[in-house]
Amino acid sequence: MDAVIRSCHTHGRPDLAERLTRRRTRLLHPQLRVLVLGGPAQGRSRLINALINAPVCGIVPDSETEVPTVVQHAAAPVAHLVQRDSPAADWTAAVGMRSRIPLTTERLGPSLAEVTASLPPGTPLHADVGVPRTLLANGLVLIDAPALSFSAPGGAVAAAQDLADRAGADLVLYVCETGRPLGDAEVGVLAALGQVFPGLVVVLTKADYAADWRRDLAEARQRLHRAGINAGVTAVSSALRAQAVRAGDDALNRESGFADLIVHLRQMVEAKPDRLARATAAALGRIAVQELAVPLRAELDKQDDDAVPESARHLQVTHQHLDDLRKSTVRWQNRLSDEVTDLMADVEHDLRERVKAIIADADEFFGEADPAKSWDEFEPWLRQSLQELAQTSMSWLSERTEWMARRTADMFPLEAGDVLPPTALAVTGGSSDGAYGLDAPPVAAFTPGQKLFIGLRGSYGGIVMFGLATSLAGMSLINPISIGGGALFGGKSVHDESKTLLKRRQAEARAAVRQYVDDIFAKLNKDSRDSVRRAQRALRDHFMAVTEDLQEAAMESLRNAKAAADRDAAARELRGRTLRAELTRLAELHTQSLALGERNSA
Incomplete structure (x- = not known):
């Protein structure tokens, strides 16, 4: 015992x-x-x-x-009513004289009833009788x-x-x-x-x-x-x-x-x-x-049944997390590269479509207007249109860049949390206000002398034609009719030359606008590509830094989980040996108890 x-x-x-x-x-x-x-x-x-x-x-x-x-x-006959300290107190415990109330042995029943009735209800009591x-x-x-x-x-x-x-x-x-x-x-x-x-x-x-x-x-x-x-x-x-x-x-x-x-x-x-x-x-x-053996056997059985302890499961989860992080690194790099390629193509296509619209509007304007007279009206419109084109393109590029950043961040595991850059990526490009002005193309002046020369050259043919016709009627070569015909042919020559010069000026203006807009398109396209590349490098550096931090944290967690798993395995092994040793010792005590009982029966 x-x-x-x-x-x-x-x-x-x-x-x-x-x-x-x-x-x-x-x-x-x-x-x-x-x-x-x-x-x-x-x-x-x-x-x-x-x-x-x-x-x-x-x-x-x-x-x-x-x-x-x-x-x-x-x-000799003696009897006492004993008041115990508490209901759970042993009846064998020694009590003081104050806790022992004498009873009359000759009338033990009535005496016990009287004393019990005088005590508070629920008082722990027992009668101690000696005979x-x-x-x-x-x-x-x-x-x-x-x-x-x-x-x-x-x-x-x-x-x-x-x-x-x-x-x-x-x-x-x-x-x-x-x-x-x-x-x-x-x-x-x-x-x-x-x-x-x-x-x-x-x-x-x-x-x-x-x-x-x-x-x-x-x-x-x-x-x-x-x-x-x-x-x-x-x-x-x-x-x-x-x-x-x-x-x-x-x-x-x-x-x-x-x-x-x-x-x-x-x-x-x-x-x-x-x-x-x-x-x-x-x-x-x-x-x-x-x-005593029941909880020990239960703990030992639990150790045997628990094939993968908590620390080992944590180590497996940490390994899986590190593998997921490595896979996500490849995924976000591929996603960023694909998004950049798509973005460049979309930006160029958007710029080209907007430039086509501006050129079409300019061609329509110069289909009727004379550049020499309406250039001052056209040039502010062109400058404003190009500025709006640049601003709209940059704004759209900024939105697409942020969307690209979010799409790339989605490739990270959920447990990585919010991996977006702390501030929005700055997308810059284009020139400042006033940089989209275009000087009027050089236009040859249609001088009075030129008009007189062209009119004389055209009237000569009219005079000769009408003069020969009227000479058959006996009139001289130069007569009022031939002079009138010459004036008519001279005016038509001046008018035709004026229209030819107008169309030439319009064509030159359209060509100048097209060339200028193409130059602006090339510049904006280059600025957009440069902005996309800068955003790509910024996102790459940011996400790479995030990846390195996450990998370092995962490696540290893996090292800690590995150490914890090793400690737990050692502790489980030691606890298992201790439990088996204790069960063996308890089994020896149990065997001794059985042997003692069998010897007692014999």
């Missing part, structure tokens, strides 16, 4: 060690404390009174025993416990164990009325008591009232045997015992069954230091070792 108690402390069970220590102390005491248990009105008090031939138990009229009564040997009896002289103590209640499932078992513990019992007599079979709840109580109280005895009382008490005795033994309960069974009659004592009739005393019970109790008093102590130590040690 000392070894088992030390094991209880080792395994963090001070409560179990305390219970075993109390039982060990009681086993070393010379007294044999016998607890008499049973249900209501089963004859417990009469059994004790008949054993010692004294009315000391069940002496409160018309009341089931509520105050436990401890009956032991004394040189001079030979049966009690060798250390036998009889304890009349309160009746057990079987109304709540399992409550009777706990109540019986609690009563036995507080009473400091070494032996239990369970009292049941003859003629009534043992109930399932009672069998449960007996099974629990039989494990920790070797020498358990079931006493069938009131045998004188049973029609066939021998059959009841045999059935009770068979019921206990089927339940695996090692307990003795006997039948007694308190009425016959009282009559035999009064008449001094030994035969009637033997017929009452008390003679055999008294012999058994005396044998148990003599056997307590040796056989009973060994049997009790074996039973308690076996049960305690089994109780």
Whole structure:
């Protein structure tokens, strides 16, 4: 028991060690404390009174025993009502004189009733009665416990164990009325008591009232045997015992069954230091070792069943996270490259379409307008259109760049969090206001001299043509009609030349605008490409820095997880060896308990 108690402390069970220590102390005491248990009105008090031939138990009229009564040997009759410190206090604990209230032995029942009524309700009490009896002289103590209640499932078992513990019992007599079979709840109580109280005895009382008490005795033994309960069974009659004592009739005393019970109790008093102590130590040690081994086996089984411990699972998750991060690095680099290629193509296409629209508007304008007269009106429109083109293109490029950054950031794992740049990427390009002006193309002036020369050259043909025609009519070559025809042909020549010069100026203006717009397109396209490349480099550097930070953090987490997994594996291995060693040691104690019990049985 000392070894088992030390094991209880080792395994963090001070409560179990305390219970075993109390039982060990009681086993070393010379007294044999016998607890008499049973249900209501089963004859417990009469059994004790008949054993010692004294009315000391069940002496409160018309009341089931509520105050436990401890009956032991004394040189002269004496009785006290003992107030315990708490309901859980042992009845064997020493108390001061202030806690012991004397009772009148000549009128024990009324005295007990009076004193009990004067105390506050719920005060933990028990009666301590001493009588001079030979049966009690060798250390036998009889304890009349309160009746057990079987109304709540399992409550009777706990109540019986609690009563036995507080009473400091070494032996239990369970009292049941003859003629009534043992109930399932009672069998449960007996099974629990039989494990920790070797020498358990079931006493069938009131045998004188049973029609066939021998059959009841045999059935009770068979019921206990089927339940695996090692307990003795006997039948007694308190009425016959009282009559035999009064008449001094030994035969009637033997017929009452008390003679055999008294012999058994005396044998148990003599056997307590040796056989009973060994049997009790074996039973308690076996049960305690089994109780200690249960959590150890459960922990060891959990270690065996848990193929992948938490630290190893964390290491696997960390490895997977690092692999995902490496894959995401390839994905975001490919995504960024594809987005940049698409963006450059889209920007060039957008610029080209917008430039085509401006050129088409300029061609339409110069299809009718004279550049020499309307250039001052056209040039501000062209400058404003080109400026709006540049601003719109840069704004759209900035939005696409931010969208490209978000698309690239989506390639990172979710646990990476927000990996976008802290500020928006600046997209610059194009020239400042006023840089899109275009000087008017050089236009040859249509001077009066040129008009006069072209008019004379054209009128010459008209004069000759009309002069020859009129000469047939006898008129001179130069006449009013020929002069009028010359003037008409000269005016038409000037008009035709003027239209030719206008179309030439318009063509030159359209060519100049187209060339200029193409130059602006080339410049804006280059600026856009440069902006995209700058954004690409900025995003690449940013995401690469983020990737390096994430990889460094993942590598650090991997190193920590690896170290934790190694420590956990070592700790699990050490804990497993410790558990197996403890289970082996507990198995040795269990084997010793079994051997002690077998030697006691032999």
